Amino acid sequence: MLALDFRNTNSLWASVLVETLARLGARQAVISPGSRSTPLTVQFAAHPEFEAIPVLDERSAAFFALGLARQSHRPVVLLCTSGTAGANYFPAVIEARESGVPLIVITADRPPEMRECRSGQTIDQQKLFGGYVNFHHELAVPEASVALLRYLRQSVAHAVERALQPVAGPVHLNAPFRDPLPPLKDGIAEALKGEMPARFFDHMDAGAGWTGLVRRERHLALAADRAGPPCLPRRATHGVIVAGQVRVADATAYARTVGRLAKRLGWPVLADALSPLRHHASEVPGLITRYDVIARSAEWTKELQPAHVLCLHDWPTSKALRQWLQSGDTPVTFVSSRADNPDALHAATRVVRADVAAFAAAMKARRAPPGWVHRWIVLERRVESRLRRGLAAAGGMFEGRACALLPRALPKGTTVMFANSMPVRDAEYFWPANDRAHEVHCNRGANGIDGTLSTALGLAHRGRPTVLLTGDLALLHDANGFLLARELRGSLTVVVVNNDGGGIFCHLPVAQFEPPFERFFATPQSVDFARLCAAYGVKHTLVRDWTHFTRLLARPTRGLRVLELRTDRRRDAATRKALFAAAAQSA
Numbered sequence: 001m002l003a004l005d006f007r008n009t010n011s012l013w014a015s016v017l018v019e020t021l022a023r024l025g026a027r028q029a030v031i032s033p034g035s036r037s038t039p040l041t042v043q044f045a046a047h048p049e050f051e052a053i054p055v056l057d058e059r060s061a062a063f064f065a066l067g068l069a070r071q072s073h074r075p076v077v078l079l080c081t082s083g084t085a086g087a088n089y090f091p092a093v094i095e096a097r098e099s100g101v102p103l104i105v106i107t108a109d110r111p112p113e114m115r116e117c118r119s120g121q122t123i124d125q126q127k128l129f130g131g132y133v134n135f136h137h138e139l140a141v142p143e144a145s146v147a148l149l150r151y152l153r154q155s156v157a158h159a160v161e162r163a164l165q166p167v168a169g170p171v172h173l174n175a176p177f178r179d180p181l182p183p184l185k186d187g188i189a190e191a192l193k194g195e196m197p198a199r200f201f202d203h204m205d206a207g208a209g210w211t212g213l214v215r216r217e218r219h220l221a222l223a224a225d226r227a228g229p230p231c232l233p234r235r236a237t238h239g240v241i242v243a244g245q246v247r248v249a250d251a252t253a254y255a256r257t258v259g260r261l262a263k264r265l266g267w268p269v270l271a272d273a274l275s276p277l278r279h280h281a282s283e284v285p286g287l288i289t290r291y292d293v294i295a296r297s298a299e300w301t302k303e304l305q306p307a308h309v310l311c312l313h314d315w316p317t318s319k320a321l322r323q324w325l326q327s328g329d330t331p332v333t334f335v336s337s338r339a340d341n342p343d344a345l346h347a348a349t350r351v352v353r354a355d356v357a358a359f360a361a362a363m364k365a366r367r368a369p370p371g372w373v374h375r376w377i378v379l380e381r382r383v384e385s386r387l388r389r390g391l392a393a394a395g396g397m398f399e400g401r402a403c404a405l406l407p408r409a410l411p412k413g414t415t416v417m418f419a420n421s422m423p424v425r426d427a428e429y430f431w432p433a434n435d436r437a438h439e440v441h442c443n444r445g446a447n448g449i450d451g452t453l454s455t456a457l458g459l460a461h462r463g464r465p466t467v468l469l470t471g472d473l474a475l476l477h478d479a480n481g482f483l484l485a486r487e488l489r490g491s492l493t494v495v496v497v498n499n500d501g502g503g504i505f506c507h508l509p510v511a512q513f514e515p516p517f518e519r520f521f522a523t524p525q526s527v528d529f530a531r532l533c534a535a536y537g538v539k540h541t542l543v544r545d546w547t548h549f550t551r552l553l554a555r556p557t558r559g560l561r562v563l564e565l566r567t568d569r570r571r572d573a574a575t576r577k578a579l580f581a582a583a584a585q586s587a
Helices: 009-023 038-046 058-072 083-099 146-164 190-195 208-226 251-265 298-303 319-327 356-362 370-393 400-409 422-430 452-460 472-477 479-487 503-507 517-522 529-536 546-553 569-586
Strands: 028-031 051-054 076-080 103-109 135-138 170-176 239-243 269-271 308-312 332-336 349-353 415-418 439-441 466-471 491-498 539-542 559-566
Touching: 009 038, 009 146, 028 038, 028 058, 038 051, 038 076, 058 076, 058 083, 058 103, 058 452, 058 479, 076 083, 083 103, 083 170, 103 146, 135 146, 146 170, 239 251, 251 269, 251 356, 370 400, 370 569, 400 422, 400 466, 400 546, 400 569, 415 422, 415 452, 422 466, 422 503, 452 466, 452 472, 452 479, 452 491, 466 472, 472 479, 472 491, 479 529, 479 559, 491 546, 503 517, 503 569, 529 539, 529 559, 546 559
Parallel strands: 028 051, 028 076, 076 103, 103 170, 135 170, 239 269, 239 308, 308 332, 332 349, 415 439, 415 466, 466 491, 491 559, 539 559
Antiparallel strands: none
């Protein structure tokens, strides 16, 4: 007998949907409370292979699911009731689309006869997320029919496939239900037991959904082979490899692949803090992390102007680097497995649609003269030394120093997430090359501060000990994420840089206009984080000094805790500028 719920039509329908997802490898469902989604909530909560997690706030729930999917590389289900509930998913859906994260978004809905007639908690949910989903489908209203259950099974299977291929991202299923919503026996579905084939799900390969990522990478490799070996221009005798953010299943293998490629070319590798390369440094000869400072020096940008750029996945965060490469109109070969236009610099770009391993195996190019990469390495060491001395001399709690200390203070293999705005930029500026094998994340798809805490909680849940480095505004923007503390099974340390406002705006030209700068751009909030944490039952510690900071980080604790660094954003903005100027001058 099939393990389906025949108590009523909605129960049977929902159990087929949930079982199909389970057969295809989905294992987690993040569910926000509501009535119209009752049939599905009951089935997710009861299914032995699903971890169903209740989250009150739909926006927080969506980013939590995003973090879970980032960590597991599996599609994660999001479920909510009808009305505006689903609209709160929109920021996370956008981020999932832009970052290539698989989410299966299910919005429960009223049946067609209850729409467009002022029925409560009813809005138009058709294509609610517009072009930001890989696939949208309105499911049929449930019926106790084998033919329609087969349609449901196939539609859900297709949704899982579209969440993973050809590029991972969110999909949206709108699911209407008529009353009764609870699993009250009606006798109708019961009569279908004898008609349901015993092998209804047997053709489905358990785990086929998430292993589709592997199949996609193989397909891309074959596609690259069929197109012929990618060749760099003959005149590209001295170039640079620029490595941006990417999520990979095996970071060490990825670093070795790029390292071998760099050695063959004789080119330096400019690796973003969000690239695995910076955290597996010994695998990558010619690794350069201080490129932002180098790009600020007119003398060195002229001396080291590359003839070609090989960009892997994405451009780094550094505006100085992007402006330098753009000003030289440098030709670019861009390696990306995504289908969209990857080059925001609008350079003379050739895009190779392949994964890096396939590209590296097939690529043909001339090797640079031996002195080319050596000049980069010498300069890197000089700038690194100057920055290290400058950081040590910076008085007080300069927030940039946190990124310089974190790699050694954290245990090996820690998962680290950076909030957008200053934390991710400080990581690029100050996080040194290391072999600590940290796994780094940041919601850089849309670059927003939405859902920062909730995403980090998703990364930490049943995963490795995790640290979030965030500013005060990004944390406050997602304060309802603290409600997830009691659901967390794992360790998350939140390091909040409290500079009473948006520090990044102090680096923009608008900072010289007061008013309205302080009130409308810096937006100081003056929140007491100790009291805020107490309201949610979360442990809070005010960091006294850097010794205290590193001691606290060395020992991860179970559950959620907040470490508060109090800094001065105006002073820190001036310190950054002075550090960069001194380092560029010394170079």
